[in-house]
Amino acid sequence: xxxxxxxxxxxxxxxxxxxxxxxxxxxxxxxxxxxxxxxxxxxxxxxxxxxxxxxxxxxxxxxxxxxxxxxxxxxxxxxxxxxxxxxxxxxxxxxxxxxxxxxxxxxxxxxxxxxxxxxxxxxxxxxxxxxxxxxxxxxxxxxxxxxxxxxxxxxxxxxxxxxxxxx
Amino acid sequence: xxxxxxxxxxxxxxxxxxxxxxxxxxxxxxxxxxxxxxxxxxxxxxxxxxxxxxxxxxxxxxxxxxxxxxxxxxxxxxxxxxxxxxxxxxxxxxxxxxxxxxxxxxxxxxxxxxxxxxxxxxxxxxxxxxxxxxxxxxxxxxxxxxxxxxxxxxxxxxxxxxxxxxx
DNA sequence: TGTTAAATAGTAATTATTCTTAAATAGGAA
DNA sequence: TTCCTATTTAAGAATAATTACTATTTAACA
Numbered sequence: 001x002x003x004x005x006x007x008x009x010x011x012x013x014x015x016x017x018x019x020x021x022x023x024x025x026x027x028x029x030x031x032x033x034x035x036x037x038x039x040x041x042x043x044x045x046x047x048x049x050x051x052x053x054x055x056x057x058x059x060x061x062x063x064x065x066x067x068x069x070x071x072x073x074x075x076x077x078x079x080x081x082x083x084x085x086x087x088x089x090x091x092x093x094x095x096x097x098x099x100x101x102x103x104x105x106x107x108x109x110x111x112x113x114x115x116x117x118x119x120x121x122x123x124x125x126x127x128x129x130x131x132x133x134x135x136x137x138x139x140x141x142x143x144x145x146x147x148x149x150x151x152x153x154x155x156x157x158x159x160x161x162x163x164x165x166x167x
Numbered sequence: 168x169x170x171x172x173x174x175x176x177x178x179x180x181x182x183x184x185x186x187x188x189x190x191x192x193x194x195x196x197x198x199x200x201x202x203x204x205x206x207x208x209x210x211x212x213x214x215x216x217x218x219x220x221x222x223x224x225x226x227x228x229x230x231x232x233x234x235x236x237x238x239x240x241x242x243x244x245x246x247x248x249x250x251x252x253x254x255x256x257x258x259x260x261x262x263x264x265x266x267x268x269x270x271x272x273x274x275x276x277x278x279x280x281x282x283x284x285x286x287x288x289x290x291x292x293x294x295x296x297x298x299x300x301x302x303x304x305x306x307x308x309x310x311x312x313x314x315x316x317x318x319x320x321x322x323x324x325x326x327x328x329x330x331x332x333x334x
Numbered sequence: 335t336g337t338t339a340a341a342t343a344g345t346a347a348t349t350a351t352t353c354t355t356a357a358a359t360a361g362g363a364a
Numbered sequence: 365t366t367c368c369t370a371t372t373t374a375a376g377a378a379t380a381a382t383t384a385c386t387a388t389t390t391a392a393c394a
Contacts, residue, residue, distance in 0.1 A: 081245045123313045125301070127318065128296070187372065
């Protein structure tokens with residue numbers, strides 16, 4: 001996920017965006033991260049290089065990048081927006097304790113077929129699976145043992161498909 | 168999805184909750200709805216019966232019901248929380264234009280298996296698929312024709328499983 | 335190099351939600 | 365049935381995240 005300044009400049013130009021130092025730094029920070037940072041996370045990360053920068057600029061920049069399709073907004077809970085520069089189709093694993101978001105790149109999840117029983121005139125343009133649970137450190141901290149049956153998930157990966165046995 | 172006052176009373180008692188008129192009305196309104204209303208939606212719906220009620224009570228009540236496991240909070244975007252009294256496992260279809268949320272009950276979606284490539288110590292407790300797109304009325308209003316290929320979804324439902332052909 | 339539309343930074347405003355507190359009340363005990 | 369108490373309600377204040385407004389600055393193009 002390494003990218004040069006010129007790559008970023010080209011992407012910005014391709015979207016008709018000016019290449020400013022702040023914008024470049026924010027987008028670069030997001031490209032380097034897999035943690036799905038908040039606007040404030042990015043501000044904290046970039047602010048040392050730009051002592052005059054305002055949090056507002058981060059929000060504005062993220063809005064522009066999102067509108068241009070260079071980044072995605074990921075929402076887990078309604079408290080704050082999280083951002084992601086990984087545009088390849090993927091899904092998320094969310095720790096309900098510490099709110100960590102981990103990318104799930106299993107390509108089989110990208111082959112779901114249209115669900116049954118939905119309005120015929122609804123046009124689906126994308127979908128995402130959000131897996132929720134407890135990350136390792138939160139689980140250990142709480143003294144939880146793993147109990148896969150509670151998820152409704154099959155404990156092991158089934159070769160060749162995402163479905164379990166028909167019930 | 169019809170439920171009597173005594174059913175509600177029993178559910179509240181089972182969770183150690185007092186059966187107050189406001190709480191009953193809020194939960195009843197949520198049970199009758201499939202629109203995944205916001206706290207304010209519910210307030211508007213219930214307020215005529217309780218002119219003195221405050222929005223605060225709705226928030227408090229929804230918090231109590233959620234903690235008791237009687238309702239779920241559904242988040243689409245970070246702007247506001249939406250609520251759902253439908254506890255049976257299901258998924259959602261979200262209109263990115265008008266923010267409508269439609270339940271997707273296709274049982275095949277409840278049989279996904281553990282995704283590959285995730286940390287071994289992460290315990291998944293649940294998952295949900297969020298399908299995004301344009302509902303009929305928003306699509307017609309914007310003059311969009313249906314283009315299923317943009318979703319990565321197979322246009323037709325494949326009998327017997329959720330996966331498409333292996334590529 | 336000059337021009338201009340876009341971007342930045344600072345401040346204020348807005349929105350959704352939570353906190354605090356006092357009064358009211360449901361539900362169990364006497 | 366009446367009393368007691370913890371819970372619930374309502375009202376207003378407070379908070380957190382985000383957006384709006386505006387003057388200044390700057391990147392990109394001519």
